[in-house]
Amino acid sequence: MPEPYVHLPAAEILESLDAFSETEIKQLRGSWDGLPVDRFMKDGAGYRRRRYSEFHLNRARLVRAPHRAFRQSLAVNPLHGGVSRKFEPIEQEVAESPLLEALVRTLLTRLPGTFDTATGAIGIHQIRIVASRDGSELPAPEGIHEDGHHFVAQVLMLRKDVEGGVSHVYDRNKAPLYTTLLTEPFETVIIDDRRVFHGVSAVEVAGDMPVGVRDMMLVDFFPRAAGALGEASRAAS
Numbered sequence: 001m002p003e004p005y006v007h008l009p010a011a012e013i014l015e016s017l018d019a020f021s022e023t024e025i026k027q028l029r030g031s032w033d034g035l036p037v038d039r040f041m042k043d044g045a046g047y048r049r050r051r052y053s054e055f056h057l058n059r060a061r062l063v064r065a066p067h068r069a070f071r072q073s074l075a076v077n078p079l080h081g082g083v084s085r086k087f088e089p090i091e092q093e094v095a096e097s098p099l100l101e102a103l104v105r106t107l108l109t110r111l112p113g114t115f116d117t118a119t120g121a122i123g124i125h126q127i128r129i130v131a132s133r134d135g136s137e138l139p140a141p142e143g144i145h146e147d148g149h150h151f152v153a154q155v156l157m158l159r160k161d162v163e164g165g166v167s168h169v170y171d172r173n174k175a176p177l178y179t180t181l182l183t184e185p186f187e188t189v190i191i192d193d194r195r196v197f198h199g200v201s202a203v204e205v206a207g208d209m210p211v212g213v214r215d216m217m218l219v220d221f222f223p224r225a226a227g228a229l230g231e232a233s234r235a236a237s
């Protein structure tokens with residue numbers, strides 16, 4: 001059994017993307033500039049911005065599934081679980097980008113365990129935390145938590161003028177297992193969400209800067225849901 005998490009240096013991810021130009025990579029990272037505010041934050045704060053779409057790897061292509069709400073159980077997420085959160089979908093240009101697909105494929109080869117893409121789904125979150133001088137912002141207000149998936153890749157896209165945002169991995173007794181600070185774009189931690197808990201510390205604006213930004217791509221790997229979505233994707237294929 002491999003360790004329940006892996007920490008991948010940015011260089012390793014970027015090497016796998018060397019078929020893509022700097023401009024293409026810049027365009028993908030730039031898409032975080034257009035994220036709408038996450039309206040489902042319980043504290044009503046506007047510091048978390050977000051888009052989400054679900055994908056399937058069908059016939060060797062990454063294909064977007066019909067848009068639907070992101071849902072976690074209350075047991076998994078006592079703060080935001082139990083409600084359907086219909087985030088704005090990922091923009092078409094990003095969703096259909098070969099670079100996004102290549103990145104997902106790279107992550108698939110680095111998972112700390114096995115995942116069957118024929119029966120699995122892939123959820124992609126684009127998330128921006130905007131830290132201002134008003135105070136520290138919690139990227140994951142849930143604290144030490146699990147996401148309810150099989151694997152979750154946490155890919156840093158941008159870290160600018162912020163402090164904090166330390167990534168933590170815990171064992172199933174919530175004892176600390178691994179701590180790291182993602183600093184380089186594309187530096188990644190992938191966890192086996194069934195074997196560990198995780199959390200991230202507050203993000204604060206650095207020094208005298210008026211505002212700071214931390215952009216993450218979270219990639220969830222989980223079994224495809226039976227029922228409505230399965231029916232819809234069968235009807236569409």
Ligand SMILES: [Fe+2]
Nearest residue numbers: 140145146147
């Ligand atoms: Fe999480």
